[in-house]
Amino acid sequence: MKLKEFAKQLGLSPTTVSRALSGYPEVSEITRARVAEEAVRLGYRPNVNAVRLKTGRAGAIGVVMGRAGEFHFAEFMAGMAERLVPEDTDILVIPMADPDDDKEMELYRRLVESQRVDAIIMHSPRPDDARIALLHALGMPFLVHGRSDIDVPHAWLDIDNEGAVRRATAHLLDLGHTRIAMINGRPGATYALHRETGYRSALVSRGIAADPGLIASGNFTDELGFRFARAFLERSDPPTAIVAGSMMSALGVYRAVRSLGLQVGVDVSVIAHDDVFPYLSADNMAPSLSATRSSMRAAGTRCADLALQLIRGVSPLEIQEVWPVELILRESTGPVRR
Amino acid sequence: MKLKEFAKQLGLSPTTVSRALSGYPEVSEITRARVAEEAVRLGYRPNVNAVRLKTGRAGAIGVVMGRAGEFHFAEFMAGMAERLVPEDTDILVIPMADPDDDKEMELYRRLVESQRVDAIIMHSPRPDDARIALLHALGMPFLVHGRSDIDVPHAWLDIDNEGAVRRATAHLLDLGHTRIAMINGRPGATYALHRETGYRSALVSRGIAADPGLIASGNFTDELGFRFARAFLERSDPPTAIVAGSMMSALGVYRAVRSLGLQVGVDVSVIAHDDVFPYLSADNMAPSLSATRSSMRAAGTRCADLALQLIRGVSPLEIQEVWPVELILRESTGPVRR
DNA sequence: GCATGAATTGAAAACGATTTGGCTAACGAG
DNA sequence: CTCGTTAGCCAAATCGTTTTCAATTCATGC
Known part of the structure; x- marks a missing residue:
């Protein structure tokens, strides 16, 4: 018809x-x-395509997806859907190419030129992220989930990674821990830098020098959580507490602690960052996991909302949001054991 | 230009x-x-939109996403991307409405009429799934990841859930276990039925009657894995082995076993289904988890490929694929303890 | 030298909507 | 009774391609 x-x-x-x-x-x-x-x-x-041709609007928002099958992603997208479905706006998945490669740039250029999306949401930017500069130059509305230091106007929504980790670390210090290890995300991303800054600043404020041997970086997997934690704990001067970057890392850390006959929350305190997943909760871990918490789903919903605002002409400069992060103390953190 | x-x-x-x-x-x-x-x-x-209008092709494949943020989803999509990126075909996420609701049907109808996608990939169908009948009636090419008994021609790719669970159960029986519990997925989906069939048939072939009290169903979460396993193990006649539906369920089961002072692989054997995630591997669990294994990512890639074939005119009747499932034995399964 | 067919190229008509710029009728005001 | 204004509607141009149908060129065989 x-x-x-x-x-x-x-x-x-x-x-x-x-x-x-x-x-x-x-x-x-x-x-x-x-x-x-x-x-x-x-x-x-x-007919959508006719409307799109005529109006130039695509009726879709693109969201960049890493190729590694990050477990956060489904949750974020489910959040986006909550906001976008009633708006009758499509969600287009944009698989990432190699970010260091020129292909990635070419990909964005083509995406923009092809007018398939009205806005783009991207994740885990780096402090100097060429993608941001490019999208800005191309005049495509885009929202960054995370932050960048790049000198180009861009809308963003981020959580207070620095504050979260600082508080987590400070809490461990309050409990008497002085050797505190940290398992961070892949180096390069701003959030990883912010987390490290938070970690360091907490230590510095107590006059403790950060030990480079107690800082590790890598994908948020159970396996790396385990490997890093094992390596830390097998040192001659092992840490008494570990700050982990994700729930999966935390699983690995728990396993490592147990594998050495130690007890989480007693021999080794653990705090991780929890993005709030329906299928794995910090509360249910044994012992329950103290965590910095921020809902990935809520972030997805809000990011979608902000992207819609960008499309409607709100200036990127007006869209800069930092979300506070809760610190929830449970059983995995306890006073240092002498 | x-x-x-x-x-x-x-x-x-x-x-x-x-x-x-x-x-x-x-x-x-x-x-x-x-x-x-x-x-x-x-x-x-x-200009994509002009091309689409003129040709009637959308250059996109829609994939239905549950609103619960299923952890499988990102992995499946990453797999799809592998096949679809070189093809220059977009991935459109179609958030599911309430499947029992008429809204869900309305959603598909609109989607098809709006010509936003050339094909649709849907998951976890039920034996008599109205969505399949509808998509068929609407003449939209679609691929079912999973299976349905519905009397309507449809292309599908499924793993051998029945065989997988039968073998898993049989293996436990071989080890001498006779009281074997099962944690299944949400009731209603074909895969859950198939798994139950596999479970029952293994028992029956050894002349063992399935105890309804040893079968539980629900979302694949750590929490339910824990709750169900606890409930099983606290019975007066507890099972000595548990078959779990997913890695997350398995985490909960492990926790439950431990919480009762029991040992996985010794006091209670555990087998789970592993969709192969980069962030959580059966091999790395402690003790390592015996599992039926099938790559969700590979399924995504193949589903995308099959969807492309449908678009190119291959008959749905020619596309019916059952993938075998590996059974990998590790430390979480052992002989029954008397 | 010319008809024939193959190999290239173009002009113009779609595709299905939105939107500019009229047009008509009705209503009050003068 | 006329004129200006407004409300309500319509014809036709337009968005940027693809594709049908027709035209042109060019070599080939006779």
Whole structure:
């Protein structure tokens, strides 16, 4: 059923029907009602591609996905959907190429030129992220989930990674721990830097020098959590507490602690960052995991919302949001054992 | 840069340029080369929306996403991307509505009519899944990841859930276990039924009656894994082995076993299904987890491939694939303890 | 030297909507 | 009774491609 045909059935012109459906003011309320009603009855729906061609709007928001199958991603997208479904806006997944490669840049360029999306949401930027510069130069509305120091205006939403880790570390210090290890994310991303800054600043404020041997970086996997924690704990001067970057890392850390016959929360205190997953909760771990917490799903919803605002013309400069992070103390942290 | 303008720069007609770029045979090799080269140099790219309108092809495949943020999803999509990126086909995420609701049906209807996707990939169908009937009726190419008994032709790719669980259960029986519990997925989905069938048939073949009290169903979460396993093990006649539906369930089961002072692989044997995640591996659990294994990522890649075939006109009837599932024995399974 | 067919190329008509710029009728005001 | 204004509607142009149909060129065989 096309507009022309539908209009004929109604005894109206395509113009009027189009206007009625798009809510323009110059059509009488009574006609509008009739058109709307008949559209439902006859099942008329404007052809998206025609609308897109004519208006230049894509009706879709692109979200960049890492190729490693990050477990955060589904949760973030589910959050996006919450906001975007009622808006009738599509979610387009943009698989990342190698970020260091020129291909990645080429990919964005093509994406923008092809007008398949009205805005882009990207994750885990680096302090000097060429993608941001490019998207800005191309004039594509985009929202950064995370932050960048790059000298280009960009909208962003981030959590207070630095503050979160600082508080977590400070809490461990309060408990008497002085040798505190840290398992961070892949080096390069701003969030990893911020976390390290938070960690260091907490130590410094107590006059403790950070031991480079107690800092490790890598993907947020159970395996690396285990390997790093084992390596820390097998040192001659092992840490008494570990700050881990994710729930998966924490699983590995727990395992490492246990594997050495030690007890989490007693011999070794553990704090991790929890993005709040429906399938794995810090509360349910044994012992329950003290964690810095921030909902990935909520971030997805809000990012989608902000992207919509960008599309509607809000200036990127007005969109800069830092979310506070909760610190939830549970059983995995305890006073240092002498 | 539009086609018209680009063509003029080349001193050719839009027709020829279009043909050259789309690889039609009636344009000379030399012109084609020139056009291709200049297109890169001048940065001409056809407007996707115009192409879509004209050709009726959307250049995108839709994939249905549950709203619960299933952890499998990112992995599956990463797999899809592997196949779809080189094909220059977009991935559109279709958030699911309530499947029992009419809204879900309405959603598909609109999706199809709006011509936003050329094919749809859906997951976890039920034996009698109205969505399949609808998509078939609407004439939309679609691929089912999983299976359905519905009497409507549909293309599908599934793993051998029944065989996997049968073998897993049989292996436990071989080890002398006779009281074997099972933690299944949400009731209703075909895969859950198949798994239960596999479980029951293994028991029956040894003349053992399935105890309904040893079968539980629910989302694949750590929490439910724990709760179900606890409930099982606290019975007066506890099972000596547990078959779990996912890695997350297995985490919960491990926790439950430990919480009762029991030992996985010694007091209680555990087998789970492993979709192979980069961030959590059965091999690394402690004790390492015996598992039925099938790569979710590979499934995503293959599903994307099959969807492309459907688009190219291959009959759904020719696309029916069952993947065998590996059974990998590790430390979490051992002979029954008397 | 000419008809024939193959090899290339173009002009123009779609695709299905939105939107600009009229047009008509009705209503008050003068 | 006319004129200006407004509400409501419509015709036609447009978005940027693809594709049908027709035209042109060119070599080939006679």
